[in-house]
Amino acid sequence: MRMTRIRGWFRAAPTAGVVRRHFLVFMGALFLLVGTSAPALAQPGDAGPGSQVTSPSKYRMPKVLPNQFTSFAGDSLRAWARSAVSKTRDRAVLFAAVRDLFSMNTRFADRVTTIYPRNQLEWLVITDRAADSLAVRLEPVLDAYGDAYPEEVLTGGRIAFEDRMARIIGPPGRLLGFHLVMLAGYALAQADTLLTFGNVVDAAGVQDGVLRSLQDWVQLYRQVHDDVIARHESHLNTEDWILVRLEDNCGNKGADVWAMKEMYVAKVGVDSTKTPPEEQFAHEYTIASRKCPGDQRVVYFDMPLFQDVQKEVFRRAKEPKTQEGTKKPE
Numbered sequence: 001m002r003m004t005r006i007r008g009w010f011r012a013a014p015t016a017g018v019v020r021r022h023f024l025v026f027m028g029a030l031f032l033l034v035g036t037s038a039p040a041l042a043q044p045g046d047a048g049p050g051s052q053v054t055s056p057s058k059y060r061m062p063k064v065l066p067n068q069f070t071s072f073a074g075d076s077l078r079a080w081a082r083s084a085v086s087k088t089r090d091r092a093v094l095f096a097a098v099r100d101l102f103s104m105n106t107r108f109a110d111r112v113t114t115i116y117p118r119n120q121l122e123w124l125v126i127t128d129r130a131a132d133s134l135a136v137r138l139e140p141v142l143d144a145y146g147d148a149y150p151e152e153v154l155t156g157g158r159i160a161f162e163d164r165m166a167r168i169i170g171p172p173g174r175l176l177g178f179h180l181v182m183l184a185g186y187a188l189a190q191a192d193t194l195l196t197f198g199n200v201v202d203a204a205g206v207q208d209g210v211l212r213s214l215q216d217w218v219q220l221y222r223q224v225h226d227d228v229i230a231r232h233e234s235h236l237n238t239e240d241w242i243l244v245r246l247e248d249n250c251g252n253k254g255a256d257v258w259a260m261k262e263m264y265v266a267k268v269g270v271d272s273t274k275t276p277p278e279e280q281f282a283h284e285y286t287i288a289s290r291k292c293p294g295d296q297r298v299v300y301f302d303m304p305l306f307q308d309v310q311k312e313v314f315r316r317a318k319e320p321k322t323q324e325g326t327k328k329p330e
Contacts (some may be wrong), residue, residue, distance in 0.1 A: 073108055073130035081137040088144040095207040102184050104132055119247040131177030135221040142215040158195025164190040174237050175220040187213055228312050232305040239301045251290035261286040281306040
């Protein structure tokens with residue numbers, strides 16, 4: 001894509017980018033239950049050929065996102081989905097395939113750390129996009145499982161599993177891909193505990209519980225990505241969550257770490273491959289750590305759906321109204 005650089009700034013509302021309190025309660029509880037241990041960060045000298053490493057003092061999104069990672073994740077997920085379709089009529093086989101899927105996602109996240117440090121901007125953006133793709137690919141597989149097994153297994157193993165899942169606060173109202181990955185990790189860990197150490201022999205009940213929970217979560221994901229406006233809102237919410245999980249130079253992260261100094265909507269370029277040429281936009285945040293003196297950063301987030309949202313809002317505004325609401329075109 002040939003891009004023409006244009007610089008134009010539009011001040012955004014000062015209240016934008018606020019993360020809902022119940023989201024944070026959910027994440028805090030889940031972090032406590034799942035754990036937050038991570039391998040050591042990659043060092044600058046560990047970067048491979050052609051990589052774009054951003055030093056901890058910069059924290060600017062790369063001009064070109066590392067598509068070698070996102071493309072690899074997309075290809076792997078498509079291959080998994082193709083192979084999993086034939087396994088939906090065998091609960092145990094599908095359960096093993098789903099376990100492999102999330103193990104593959106963990107290995108992918110570890111692989112990204114060889115170039116981009118964990119819990120820094122690029123790593124969070126890459127792994128979040130992979131998690132979103134995972135949610136999309138997983139949904140039709142789990143729907144096929146529900147069609148193959150319309151009756152849920154409500155036996156002792158299922159009851160034991162549901163009892164353990166009741167110990168966490170439910171998923172947030174706007175469920176994103178990385179939420180799904182965290183919830184799945186907890187669910188699979190509880191299944192392992194029950195079947196290995198919990199004296200539960202009802203594997204079918206435990207496996208059905210995990211698969212039904214995952215099906216519920218991917219449906220929640222789809223509901224908040226159902227149209228272009230919902231996807232844009234989820235994209236903005238992802239920005240909030242990235243700032244919550246972004247580590248400062250002293251290793252701190254959380255909702256109370258970063259103070260927002262300035263936020264702009266920036267016109268960053270024109271896509272001349274489209275007719276007519278289409279402007280492209282990004283969010284620019286100036287943030288400073290409250291817990292690590294001297295750590296101030298400028299962070300950029302692409303807004304790929306910004307123009308599409310404007311068009312959709314305009315289209316809806318022109319539609320005829322009825323007592324029931326907006327009339328959809330025939």
